Amino acid sequence: MFRQHFDLPLGEDGSGRFVPWIVAVMVYLATLSVAAGMAVNRSVDKWNIGLEGTITVEIAASNTRAEDPGEPMARALSLLRSTAGVRSATPLADDEIARLLEPWLGQGDVPLTLPIPQLIDVRLEAGTQLDLDALGTLLENAVPGARLDDHQYWTERLSDFGRSVQVTSAFIVALVALAGAGTVIFATRAGLAIHREVIELMHLVGSRDSYIAGQFQAHAMSLSLRGGVVGLALGAATLGILRAIAAPIEGSLLPTVTITAGAWAVLAALPLLAGLIATITARVTVVRALQEMP
Amino acid sequence: MGYSADEEVLRGINFHLRPGSFHFLTGPSGAGKTSLLRLMYLAHRASGGVVRIFNRDIARTRRSVLPGLRRRIGVVFQDFRLLDHLSARDNVALTLRIGRVREDIIRDHVTELLDWVGLGDHLDAKPPTLSDGEKQRVAIARAVIGRPNLLVADEPTGSVDEYQGVRIMRLFEELNRIGTTVVIATHDHRLISQFNYPVMELDHGTFGISGAK
Ligand SMILES: Nc1ncnc2c1ncn2[C@@H]1O[C@H](COP(=O)(O)OP(=O)(O)O)[C@@H](O)[C@H]1O
Ligand SMILES: [Mg+2]
Numbered sequence: 001m002f003r004q005h006f007d008l009p010l011g012e013d014g015s016g017r018f019v020p021w022i023v024a025v026m027v028y029l030a031t032l033s034v035a036a037g038m039a040v041n042r043s044v045d046k047w048n049i050g051l052e053g054t055i056t057v058e059i060a061a062s063n064t065r066a067e068d069p070g071e072p073m074a075r076a077l078s079l080l081r082s083t084a085g086v087r088s089a090t091p092l093a094d095d096e097i098a099r100l101l102e103p104w105l106g107q108g109d110v111p112l113t114l115p116i117p118q119l120i121d122v123r124l125e126a127g128t129q130l131d132l133d134a135l136g137t138l139l140e141n142a143v144p145g146a147r148l149d150d151h152q153y154w155t156e157r158l159s160d161f162g163r164s165v166q167v168t169s170a171f172i173v174a175l176v177a178l179a180g181a182g183t184v185i186f187a188t189r190a191g192l193a194i195h196r197e198v199i200e201l202m203h204l205v206g207s208r209d210s211y212i213a214g215q216f217q218a219h220a221m222s223l224s225l226r227g228g229v230v231g232l233a234l235g236a237a238t239l240g241i242l243r244a245i246a247a248p249i250e251g252s253l254l255p256t257v258t259i260t261a262g263a264w265a266v267l268a269a270l271p272l273l274a275g276l277i278a279t280i281t282a283r284v285t286v287v288r289a290l291q292e293m294p
Numbered sequence: 295m296g297y298s299a300d301e302e303v304l305r306g307i308n309f310h311l312r313p314g315s316f317h318f319l320t321g322p323s324g325a326g327k328t329s330l331l332r333l334m335y336l337a338h339r340a341s342g343g344v345v346r347i348f349n350r351d352i353a354r355t356r357r358s359v360l361p362g363l364r365r366r367i368g369v370v371f372q373d374f375r376l377l378d379h380l381s382a383r384d385n386v387a388l389t390l391r392i393g394r395v396r397e398d399i400i401r402d403h404v405t406e407l408l409d410w411v412g413l414g415d416h417l418d419a420k421p422p423t424l425s426d427g428e429k430q431r432v433a434i435a436r437a438v439i440g441r442p443n444l445l446v447a448d449e450p451t452g453s454v455d456e457y458q459g460v461r462i463m464r465l466f467e468e469l470n471r472i473g474t475t476v477v478i479a480t481h482d483h484r485l486i487s488q489f490n491y492p493v494m495e496l497d498h499g500t501f502g503i504s505g506a507k
Binding site: 009012201204207208211291 | 358
């Protein structure tokens with residue numbers, strides 16, 4: 001069996017005592033930031049999928065007032081239904097429109113007496129090459145006051161938002177990794193200074209740099225892994241609490257935020273990443289310092 | 295060589311040690327004995343001149359090769375340099391562990407050698423609890439345990455009584471008999487006179503070797 005023998009009393013000198021705590025805080029922050037990034041991304045995807053393949057046609061109220069209220073609607077419907085690539089075109093019933101407006105106008109008959117636009121819910125065939133701009137112009141010419149909304153404004157903004165959250169999350173993780181590496185450099189330098197004589201002796205009796213660095217590496221790895229696991233546990237607990245609080249309003253205001261198995265795998269990799277960064281940082285720091293010896 | 299750019303401690307020294315030879319190195323305190331030994335055990339690179347060890351010009355040897363050479367050199371440091379956090383046993387085992395010798399072999403050899411230098415009862419003692427003489431014997435055990443090709447000892451009998459001093463010399467002679475080149479720095483002329491080995495003498499600025507008497 002391979003047993004790593006520690007010639008350097010790294011665990012007893014206190015130089016690394018703060019490392020697990022700092023790594024715990026860092027992995028905690030990284031966990032929340034990565035979870036937020038992934039949740040927002042999933043929501044944006046869902047919204048986009050929900051909006052994809054649907055457009056809305058709006059016929060302004062002033063127009064419906066003037067003439068026969070059903071006439072522009074009928075013309076718009078027939079034009080839409082005769083267009084290749086349109087699967088269905090369904091007018092939204094007045095009470096449905098009223099329901100959509102409820103949050104703004106309140107309950108009751110009131111809305112129906114107001115000039116309310118008429119809406120048509122249009123579903124497109126999957127993979128259609130339909131030119132929406134051309135269809136919009138056609139519609140506006142045929143039915144005065146009609147306007148086609150392909151939700152592009154929203155989907156673009158949602159995608160922008162999703163991307164910004166992703167970039168911010170990656171930036172936070174990078175900052176955390178840098179700060180973590182700094183912590184390990186600091187602790188390793190302290191260890192090198194404390195054990196200067198021991199290291200010099202080991203060097204003089206023929207230790208390779210890698211043998212000495214190996215002990216620092218193993219120590220840094222163990223400290224960071226311990227801290228990382230604590231940070232991940234705290235992060236998971238926080239996410240659980242947030243989900244419990246969000247549960248009642250999910251679906252109506254908030255999109256359902258679920259953390260998938262894949263997402264958990266990514267989060268679980270964070271402590272390992274911390275351990276890896278610590279190991280590499282310790283190695284580079286020690287090997288650099290040893291280069292000074294003949 | 296020197297410890298700073300403008301002052302040289304050793305200069306104009308030229309000698310060759312035949313493999314398997316046994317030499318004393320003597321001279322007054324501050325003459326440069328330790329400095330010369332440091333060149334020999336590769337703790338210091340010479341500022342000028344050529345140092346050849348095991349037929350290698352050290353100045354032209356890649357740094358990555360040096361650990362392998364150092365493992366063929368046993369060193370008894372004047373100030374022992376034991377690791378205070380390790381037991382006597384682990385201090386002696388250090389050089390073998392670095393060479394990745396198997397643990398069961400290490401255990402047997404270390405126990406036997408520490409017994410031989412009279413420390414069989416102190417295997418697990420940490421250096422701070424040992425007397426200077428005991429520390430010196432642990433340091434000597436560490437230097438010889440790997441059967442080095444070159445043994446360099448800096449005042450190895452400075453802290454032990456005459457009886458132990460002679461015992462230690464016998465240990466060095468035994469090592470020498472199986473082929474190890476031995477260099478012992480000492481200013482103890484009584485010790486030198488008890489043996490019939492050539493003596494290198496350093497005195498501020500001068501260097502000479504006298505043959506065996
Ligand atoms: N680490 C050092 N830094 C600077 N000068 C040193 C150092 N070690 C020794 N010297 C100087 O080098 C000279 C030789 O010392 P040393 O080799 O220890 O002599 P010896 O072992 O014969 O007593 C002395 O003048 C000493 O002051
Ligand atoms: Mg000296």
